[in-house]
Amino acid sequence: MSKLTVDFQNVVAGPEVPAESLFQSWAQAAWLGQEPSEVTIRIVGIDESQALNHQYRGKDKPTNVLSFPFEAPPGITMPLAGDLVICAPVVEDEAREQHKQTATHWAHMVIHGMLHLQGYDHINDEDAEAMEALEIRLLAQFGFGNPYTAEETVKDS
Secondary structure, eight states: OOOEEEEEEEOSOSTTSOOHHHHHHHHHHHOOOSSOEEEEEEEEOHHHHHHHHHHHHSOOSOOSEEEEEOOOOTTOOOOEEEEEEEEHHHHHHHHHHTTOOHHHHHHHHHHHHHHHHTTOOOSSHHHHHHHHHHHHHHHHTTTOOOTTSTTOOOOOO
């Protein structure tokens, strides 16, 4: 298993954000690369998420997770996967609305974002199916159910 270094930044107050060690575990499980790499996971509030989503995606609203793959200049090699920006209030709201355990949804957002950093996408149906199958498999390693079904069964973490 390859090594992934996680730089964890939590800039929101409140006990609703899981422990840093969980983010480390989730991100490392989703790192499929053969070479060591590094990712920054930044937990933010509504304002920062909305500003970044507007600037980079043209959507003037906060979102659950944004993935920013690192693109090295030509001739430069650096072991950086990129950055994940996860909006705590959006993740909390979605978990509640979707009747999911919060830890399950947090894990899903980290794994989903990590796969995006590695080139996975869900723009077309075929790619979406492949990405979702991988997410389901990775989440199952932590005892979490399928995040895409209403019958998800989860354990507390």
